[in-house]
Amino acid sequence: MKISAQEEYGLRCLVQLASVTNGETLTLPQIAELEGISQSNAGKLMWLLNKSGFVKATRGTKGGYSLARPADEIYLSEVIKVLDDDEIEGHCGSYTGVLDSCVHTGDCGIRSVIVGLHEIVQNALSNVTLSQLVGTEKKVDERFHRIQRMAQ
Amino acid sequence: MKISAQEEYGLRCLVQLASVTNGETLTLPQIAELEGISQSNAGKLMWLLNKSGFVKATRGTKGGYSLARPADEIYLSEVIKVLDDDEIEGHCGSYTGVLDSCVHTGDCGIRSVIVGLHEIVQNALSNVTLSQLVGTEKKVDERFHRIQRMAQ
DNA sequence: TCTAATCTTGACTGAAAAGTAAAGATTTGA
């Protein structure tokens, strides 16, 4: 029951975008530097977040990424759903539909546990928006210092 | 944020043991059959569960596995902790201690989300015992039919 | 004591997730 790398870094990147002033963008190299991951890796995450409508991407000089919607309207539950393929999966098939491909036919105790946990987690995440994570993320000054150093 | 195979099948095997009458045991082939996994795989899980004190194992003819404690005193939270290495892990290090090996120094928003989720899940699981999952698991008759067929 | 049934252990194999690399496409501005 661990958060996946995709979920964790996807969220982190969004929080970075949520913490720049409105209208500004962050480029791939900037995001990568801020999160301590490679540019390739960041690129893959941002591509996914763009595809699923959380960020806008603009190419070319002066391009970069920005949130597609206000940070206080993006709930962590939506983000996690996308980064997690939106399935309740066990290891003998998906619990979203009917389990008929394994020995655990019909309802079983474990099924209700897995589905229950999924609901609890989703519910908790549906009470938190990106904007609530900004600021605690790290000191704003420090962030800008890093970006400025990069720009030189 | 998915349950791992080890967690899921570890729990499943314990529920099977919880559902046999007191004093009886289940052998590796029986457990494997009931859960639809290989004997090797079941062996590994049971070894882990034995090592961490949830089951007793006896070797030799008439041997097998049984719960080491009453089913209504085994909480899912304990089981998951063991099957999950008892760590709150993100992907830039453990959140149990201090994060000093990555760019996310000090407290960050994501950290509180991950730790918070972990607490919510543990809390939910600490309200469920193995015995509460017995019976819903599958019809008892069906289970015994399978075991009896194997014995022939 | 011997054999069959059973758990135990460590090495091996395969699959899935994570991360990397490089070439392509688009845009801005000179």
Add this chain to the structure above:
DNA sequence: TCAAATCTTTACTTTTCAGTCAAGATTAGA
């Protein structure tokens, strides 16, 4: 138009997780 900056896409490599295999150790019972 051209070059530089930027995102996009696909293929590849590495690492981690899951699962398998086979030999070993222990026990019960004949």
